[in-house]
Amino acid sequence: MATGRTHRPATRSRGIPEATVARLPLYLRALTALSERSVPTVSSEELAAAAGVNSAKLRKDFSYLGSYGTRGVGYDVEYLVYQISRELGLTQDWPVVIVGIGNLGAALANYGGFASRGFRVAALIDADPAMAGKPVAGMPVQHTDDLEKIITDNGVSIGVIATPAGAAQQVCDRLVAAGVTSILNFAPTVLSVPDGVDVRKVDLSIELQILAFHEQRKAGEEGSGDGTAAPAAAQEHRKGPDGDVPAVMPA
Amino acid sequence: MATGRTHRPATRSRGIPEATVARLPLYLRALTALSERSVPTVSSEELAAAAGVNSAKLRKDFSYLGSYGTRGVGYDVEYLVYQISRELGLTQDWPVVIVGIGNLGAALANYGGFASRGFRVAALIDADPAMAGKPVAGMPVQHTDDLEKIITDNGVSIGVIATPAGAAQQVCDRLVAAGVTSILNFAPTVLSVPDGVDVRKVDLSIELQILAFHEQRKAGEEGSGDGTAAPAAAQEHRKGPDGDVPAVMPA
DNA sequence: GAATGTGAATGCTTTCACAGCA
DNA sequence: TGCTGTGAAAGCATTCACATTC
Structure with missing residues (x-):
């Protein structure tokens, strides 16, 4: 796999969606799973x-990285692993x-x-x-x-905040002042950060609320139309594993 | 996304984005926070x-629910809380x-x-x-x-899966067979479910990887143009707290 | 005067469908 | 022949900007 930057046609439109x-x-x-099973190539x-x-989505996604596949064959697993990791x-x-070592912090x-991905927990920090x-x-x-x-x-x-909501902003401010420029926030609060700092949040209760919305919808439509539960293991093409939603804010 | 279900007759254009x-x-x-501080009304x-x-986004969002505001005034806090909760x-x-009572399951x-939102943990289940x-x-x-x-x-x-990846699909199948139609999955696996079952997933490592991507970008662009770290506390208008990302799959 | 509600404009994402290459 | 890579079309989401209403 090419020494670091194989080709970088200069032109490649910087800016992956x-x-x-x-x-x-x-x-x-x-x-990675395929790699562990020593599968050499895989089709889109x-x-x-x-x-x-x-x-189609996958091929389009890969097209933003470059042309790493081989027509008529597929993609080389190892090579793709490397390219995506690098990207x-x-x-x-x-x-x-990780700041805030309660139940959640400990779990993290x-x-x-x-x-297993290039992250290393350098320290666990708690106010208690x-x-x-x-x-x-x-x-x-x-x-x-x-x-x-x-x-x-x-x-x-990179800092992970797993404190109670009340302490989150303060911890965030200190992390940022100390030099952290990316934050993963588990506290149910909207964090204010300066420009140049990214924040992504994970809110368990929000996820459940979204499920409840759809669940309610189902209940209300009982027996309307195609209802009937499918066989099980439809897998195939579900909507798309990403509704995408998290929060990336270039702040 | 819509499951097969054809049009949606009747009243208000059912179908909130x-x-x-x-x-x-x-x-x-x-x-809810405003309500606790007894604030009566709030502007968009x-x-x-x-x-x-x-x-603008907020007003557009609310417009899908109905016209719950008052021009020149704003929104009645209590009333909105009720309407959104109902929706x-x-x-x-x-x-x-909650299935899988390890560190994470316990945290959940x-x-x-x-x-605090209408959810009640009915049972904690573990294989050990x-x-x-x-x-x-x-x-x-x-x-x-x-x-x-x-x-x-x-x-x-509604079921929450917090088991190791290896056990997730099996647990999922049993939950679905027993009647669960919405699943919040914390295990790092793609779950297969029949039509009519919703799955949302939360993957900690994925969130960190997305942060790493942006972090790397920053490092590479050091000193390129506007680079310089901002003062701190810009807050104002960050991008938008939601890049949205989770995964909703009408499966 | 103040702030909502909403068509229209803009920008992203996904999907289609097929040319092009191994 | 088989499967990638990609313009073009279609579908969503966000933002604009302003008429409308209190």
Whole structure:
């Protein structure tokens, strides 16, 4: 796979659509699974099914990255894994800090999905003095007082906020002041950040509310038209695994 | 997206855009906060700022629900809270089961955001016999063997999957077979479900990967043009709190 | 005067469908 | 022949800007 930047035709329209970026991790996961099974190549149709999107969308997405496939054959799994990883910036190491080590923070600290992609949990931080020193996920929790030093010493640019809503903005401000420029927010609050800082949020209750909306709709339409539950395992082409919604704000 | 279902007769053009639905919980949260501070009315401008969107979008969103505002004045907070809650189906009680009581499952069980919106955790289910009976969030964990009975007895239609990836599809199949028609999936897998079942997924590692993409972009553009980090606290109008991304698949 | 509600304009995303290449 | 890569068409979502209403 080409030394770093194979070709970069200079011209390639910098600027991959946000919707495409949001799907790259999906493709990457499916590809990694194939790679582990030593599958050498895959067609857009097969890969799309594994990722839960339709093949036209997938091909269009890949076309923004370059022409990495072979007509009549498909895509080379290893090569694609590398190209997507590079595009996402996962070929480098990203130290991350998690602030707020409650139930959720602990769950995140133990989450295996981080380490497996270029993320490394550099520190766990909590405001409760009683937590300080306690090991969580094999790592001692540090006190908020040292937040700035931790960020600086580890060159952290990505922070995860898992504190209660009330503390989130304050923590956010400190993270940003210390140099963090990307934040993943689990607290149910709208964070204010300066220009140049990205925030994505995950809100469990919002997801459930959206489900409730559709659920209610179903109940109300009982027996109207095509209703009947399908066989099961329709999989095929569902809508598209992404309604896309999260929040990316170039702030 | 629409499931097969043909037109939607009758009154108000049934069919609120998916993007709008995804923002209703945001508005609801902002409104609830205002309500708690006994604020009687709010303008689209103010509410939009509180929710992190721009006012034109908010007004357009509300226009899909009906004309609940007063020109020259704004919106009545209480009234809007009610209307949005009703639209989202939160005026009714939604029993929910959480399957997979590891770190994440426990965090979800303890999460306050559920109860405060019409959700009620009806049961916690885990496959580990050692967990059975153990109290989590003040509630005994039940064994997977009883999954079907629990679903049926409680009339559960929404299930949350917080198991390891390997167990997710199997759990999903059992939930669906038992009558669940909406699933919130935290396991990093694409779930196959029959038509009529909605799945939304939350993937922590995906969110981080999207942040890494933007982070990398920033680093690469250092000093290119406007680069320079902004003062901090620009807040004002960020992009829009929602890039929207989750996955709703009418499956 | 103030702020909503909404056609029209703009911009993105998805889907189609087929030319082009291995 | 088989499957990618991509213009063009279709579908959604966001933003504009202003007539309308209180």
